[in-house]
Amino acid sequence: MNKEKIKDVLIRALKTFIQAFVSIAIAQLAGVNFIEGENLMNVLIGIAVSAGAAGVSAVWNGVLSPLLNSITGGNE
Numbered sequence: 455m456n457k458e459k460i461k462d463v464l465i466r467a468l469k470t471f472i473q474a475f476v477s478i479a480i481a482q483l484a485g486v487n488f489i490e491g492e493n494l495m496n497v498l499i500g501i502a503v504s505a506g507a508a509g510v511s512a513v514w515n516g517v518l519s520p521l522l523n524s525i526t527g528g529n530e
Contacts, residue, residue: 459516460516462515463512463515463516464512466511466512466515467508467509467511467512467515468508469511470507470508470510470511471504471505471507471508471511472504473507474503474504474507474508475500475501475504478499478500478503478504479497479500482496482497482500
């Protein structure tokens with residue numbers, strides 16, 4: 455995989471991380487209770503889920519998509 459492709463995969467994974475994190479943050483803020491001390495755990499769970507989504511994006515764009523394209527005769 456060349457440097458441009460790696461950069462593209464990393465950018466896509468970062469975008470996916472940000473999209474997932476913002477979505478989770480908005481959902482959590484809708485029901486957040488600032489009196490209880492569970493907010494840090496909610497943020498950490500949001501970060502973990504976002505990182506998982508970014509990992510799935512990286513695997514899809516860096517491994518599965520090129521593999522499927524090579525099997526089906528796609529452009530990549």
